[in-house]
Amino acid sequence: MELEHAPNDPTRKELSPLLKLALELGPLGVFFLFNARGEQLAASFPVLQAIGEPIFLATAAFMVAITISLTVSLWLTRRLPIMPLVSGVVVLVFGALTLWLHDELFIKLKPTIVNSLFGSVLLLGLVFGKALLGYVFDSAFRLTDEGWRKLTLRWGVFFFVLAAINEIVWRNFSTDFWVNFKVFGIMPITLLFTLSQLPLIQKHAILEDDEDD
Structure with a gap:
């Protein structure tokens, strides 16, 4: 997997500004939605109750959303920008610690x-x-x-x-x-x-x- 191409690399594919914005802000929107509506979602889908309070449900959804975002970006552009990649890795690591230890501090x-x-x-x-x-x-x-x-x-x-x-x-x-x-x-x-x-x-x-x- 190649992280960055040279600026003038003819094989480099660029995302449209709106799609790029959606991929970057989408996971944050998911995080906010699941935290704000966590109790209602857990009531509608009892399987989610095992995850715990809304902040933990939001953390799990955030991890899924950012994984999807990075995957789509890689699929469309054949590369992963450094900053979203690093942020995504930290989200997955600290999100896993949050869910495993059941501590929102992480x-x-x-x-x-x-x-x-x-x-x-x-x-x-x-x-x-x-x-x-x-x-x-x-x-x-x-x-x-x-x-x-x-x-x-x-x-x-x-x-x-x-x-x-x-x-x-x-x-x-x-x-x-x-x-x-x-x-x-x-x-x-x-x-x-x-x-x-x-x-x-x-x-x-x-x-x-x-x-x-």
Whole structure:
């Protein structure tokens, strides 16, 4: 299985933006739905009662949904992007621990672990002179080396901010509030941060005419 192709690889297949968004956000939607409607679903399907409370039912559904999402992505594009793959693996590992030990702590720690991991990789890459974010986003746009370094630094710090926010929320609020914030809070925050980086991207973008020159 090949994780990433070179940006100009003719064999590389791209998903439509809407399908890509559905594959990325679909599992989160499933997680929210099963947590919000877990009791009703368990009443309608008694076999689900063995899993336990709604958060555990949501965790099991989340694991199934993210597995389906990764499988469909691999089938359609013949590759797995690094970030969704790593996130999916952590979901499966911590989700399994949540269900096995019947302790919701593990699934709550998943965003902290994933974001801290991404932040550490990006910032450590800069220490060794590598703007690793360029390997993730190079197919979407082209930037100068300085642009990639600045964008990598900002995203590295932002991932740690997301990890800190997750710790604050799950430690101080109810499980239902944490689930709602995970779905309806983190995504808008990430979208706003992404949009805030557009001036930097525009400033350091490499145009095709520049490459020809």
